Amino acid sequence: xxxxxxxxxxxxxxxxxxxxxxRRLSRCAQQRLLSLPQFDxxxxxxxxxxxxHEVETTLLFEAALDARKCVxxxxxxxxxxxxxxxxxxxxxxxxxxxxxxxTGCQQVAVNQxxxxxxxxxxxxxxxxxxxxxxxxxxxxxxxxxxxxxxxGLGFSFQLEDDLPxxxxxxxxxxxxxDEEILAF
Numbered sequence: 249x250x251x252x253x254x255x256x257x258x259x260x261x262x263x264x265x266x267x268x269x270x271r272r273l274s275r276c277a278q279q280r281l282l283s284l285p286q287f288d289x290x291x292x293x294x295x296x297x298x299x300x301h302e303v304e305t306t307l308l309f310e311a312a313l314d315a316r317k318c319v320x321x322x323x324x325x326x327x328x329x330x331x332x333x334x335x336x337x338x339x340x341x342x343x344x345x346x347x348x349x350x351t352g353c354q355q356v357a358v359n360q361x362x363x364x365x366x367x368x369x370x371x372x373x374x375x376x377x378x379x380x381x382x383x384x385x386x387x388x389x390x391x392x393x394x395x396x397x398x399x400g401l402g403f404s405f406q407l408e409d410d411l412p413x414x415x416x417x418x419x420x421x422x423x424x425x426d427e428e429i430l431a432f
Contacts, residue, residue, distance in 0.1 A: 274426075
């Protein structure tokens with residue numbers, strides 16, 4: 249199935265979730281990610297601000313702050329993604345495409361990130377990811393140290409057996425859903 253058809257199908261399914269079910273599944277997925285030893289071991293964690301019923305990250309943010317980890321969120325400027333330290337839940341404003349971005353300017357380089365939680369429209373059972381098609385994560389993490397783990401976070405219905413993949417699409421180290429953890 250072409251990427252645009254997968255996007256349409258997955259976005260429709262995600263947006264059709266009832267609010268209570270969305271919250272319940274988001275919580276399950278976040279708790280599963282928190283169970284990974286890699287989350288516990290990471291000192292610098294990149295999260296995302298969810299849009300269009302992507303899995304919430306609030307529980308992850310709170311747990312990371314409680315553990316005194318450095319938490320960063322993406323900022324997009326001039327077509328490039330960078331990461332800024334975010335000390336609390338009040339340090340955001342609408343940014344590129346209306347996504348909440350950190351208001352801080354203290355940047356953290358990609359090679360300093362230990363664990364990056366990555367959103368997606370769909371995920372392949374082989375470790376691939378389909379986003380909205382702008383390529384921000386693919387470009388940013390095209391070259392990264394092996395110590396920087398990429399963890400896709402989604403709902404179990406977002407897993408596809410046969411997800412279209414192109415040469416520029418980055419692979420993930422883990423995919424975590426409300427039902428399972430896949431390692432690659």
